Amino acid sequence: xxKSKFTKETYLKWYEEMLLMRKFEERAGQLYGMQxxxxxCHLYIGQEAIVAGAMSVLQPDDNMITAYxxxxxxxxxxxxxxxxxxxxxxxxxxxxxxKGGSMHLFDAENRFFGxxxxxxxxxxxxxxxxxxxxxxxxxxxxLCYMGDGAVRQGAFHEALNMAMTWTLPVVFIIExxxxxxxxxxxxxxxxxxxxxxGLSYDIPSEPVDGMSVEAVHDAMEKxxxxxxxxxxxxxxxxxxxxxxxxxMSDPAKxxxxxEVEGYKAKDPVEVVKATILEKKFATExxxxxxxxxxxxxxxxxxxxxxxxxxxxPSELYTDVYVQKDYPYIMD
Numbered sequence: 001x002x003k004s005k006f007t008k009e010t011y012l013k014w015y016e017e018m019l020l021m022r023k024f025e026e027r028a029g030q031l032y033g034m035q036x037x038x039x040x041c042h043l044y045i046g047q048e049a050i051v052a053g054a055m056s057v058l059q060p061d062d063n064m065i066t067a068y069x070x071x072x073x074x075x076x077x078x079x080x081x082x083x084x085x086x087x088x089x090x091x092x093x094x095x096x097x098x099k100g101g102s103m104h105l106f107d108a109e110n111r112f113f114g115x116x117x118x119x120x121x122x123x124x125x126x127x128x129x130x131x132x133x134x135x136x137x138x139x140x141x142x143l144c145y146m147g148d149g150a151v152r153q154g155a156f157h158e159a160l161n162m163a164m165t166w167t168l169p170v171v172f173i174i175e176x177x178x179x180x181x182x183x184x185x186x187x188x189x190x191x192x193x194x195x196x197x198g199l200s201y202d203i204p205s206e207p208v209d210g211m212s213v214e215a216v217h218d219a220m221e222k223x224x225x226x227x228x229x230x231x232x233x234x235x236x237x238x239x240x241x242x243x244x245x246x247x248m249s250d251p252a253k254x255x256x257x258x259e260v261e262g263y264k265a266k267d268p269v270e271v272v273k274a275t276i277l278e279k280k281f282a283t284e285x286x287x288x289x290x291x292x293x294x295x296x297x298x299x300x301x302x303x304x305x306x307x308x309x310x311x312x313p314s315e316l317y318t319d320v321y322v323q324k325d326y327p328y329i330m331d
Contacts, residue, residue: 006214008281010056012290014213015276017055018048018269019294021072024081027298028071028088028102032248036306037088040117041102044072046243049268050175051076053216054143057224063111063133065126066145068103069175069242070115073145078110085301091308098311099319120146120153123172127159130170130233141227142170149180151194160233164201167232171223172198174235175210177242182254198235210238211266 025043032041044051047069055076058064066073074084079095087094088102096106096115105115113129116122126144133140150156151174163170174194178185185192198205204226209215216238223234241263245252276282282290 006217008279011272011276011279011281014052014056015269015272015287016290016294017052017076018213018272019291020081020297021048021051021075022269023294023298024075024084024301025071027302028085029244029248031088031302037102038090039101039103040068041088041248042069042246043244043248044069044242046263046267047175047177047210047240048072049213049216050145050173050210050238050240052268053213054173054220056217057220058141058143061111061138061140062224063113063126063129063140063142064145065113065122065129065142066115067119067122067147067150068115068117069147070103070105074105074107074112074115077107077112079105079107079112081297081301082304083107085305086308089305089308090310091305092311092315093304093308097315097319099315120150120155122146123150123153123156124159124162126172127163127168127170127233130163130168130227131166133169134166139228140169141224142168143173144170145173145175147180148174148176148178148185148194149183149188150174151197152180152188156197160198160201160203160235163233164203167230169227169230170233171220171227172203172233172235174237175240176237177240179242179246179254181246182250182252184254193237195235195237203233203235205235205237207237207239210240211263211268211271213268213272 022045025045029043031037051072064073064077071084083095087096087100087105090098090101092098096104100106103115103117114122123144123146126142130142176194195205195207208219219236223236226234
């Protein structure tokens with residue numbers, strides 16, 4: 001058996017992180033069906049390796065921003081399951097005080113800057129955060145996630161152009177799950193290898209197997225190092241797949257069962273579990289302990305959300321303008 005370049009601790013951490021994302025999303029889907037969670041709800045099931053692989057590279061002060069399929073990103077960046085679930089419930093104890101809901105998670109303490117409902121709207125914001133880091137003279141890197149549909153927005157191209165012109169420390173990450181809502185990538189442009197869009201701005205760009213946490217880690221390590229060394233932006237196209245519909249209201253009838261099952265054979269959570277067992281990094285009993293731990297965290301988050309209060313009506317008038325006590329707010 002070939003020796004792994006990744007340690008036992010790394011694999012066990014990946015498994016626990018991805019399993020938490022998976023079980024949290026599955027529970028969120030159930031609660032949405034019970035009308036405990038309202039509004040829009042976009043699940044990340046199937047794409048967990050993209051966040052887990054990045055988190056084993058990032059440093060705590062690095063930034064992350066993404067679109068509206070954001071529960072797993074917040075969990076990966078360090079937001080508690082309690083704070084995320086409470087936000088889905090619209091409770092005052094949520095990470096956005098119950099005012100943002102599923103699509104607008106926010107956690108400045110953990111440097112997670114959303115959660116954005118406008119398609120592609122977070123891309124220039126991600127470049128802006130990276131600009132602030134460069135302006136302040138830090139070594140912090142910003143990860144800016146987006147879906148494959150967002151790359152057809154003009155803001156994507158404008159942000160890439162400015163990021164390269166100003167050599168900003170930002171990694172643009174396209175989570176290509178092959179469908180923008182129900183529209184396949186092939187129906188939106190003749191450029192279906194999305195990483196090539198970055199090449200037109202001379203940004204180092206490459207495709208990555210987003211179903212492999214190892215491949216994600218390796219690509220992220222290369223991209224983050226490039227940015228941290230002051231060499232400018234990087235673009236990664238993570239080829240992945242969502243097992244559920246675009247949102248909870250999407251029956252996903254535009255896909256064949258064969259297509260879905262083909263991707264489930266590469267389920268990143270199950271693949272990592274199999275690797276752990278094959279390499280004897282853990283026994284079945286130890287795996288079961290991790291599974292129980294994750295189940296307890298998820299159920300605790302539901303209990304917390306259920307018991308938490310809704311925001312007071314006076315909260316309508318708070319957080320409208322930002323206070324000048326954050327390092328990015330200049331005099």
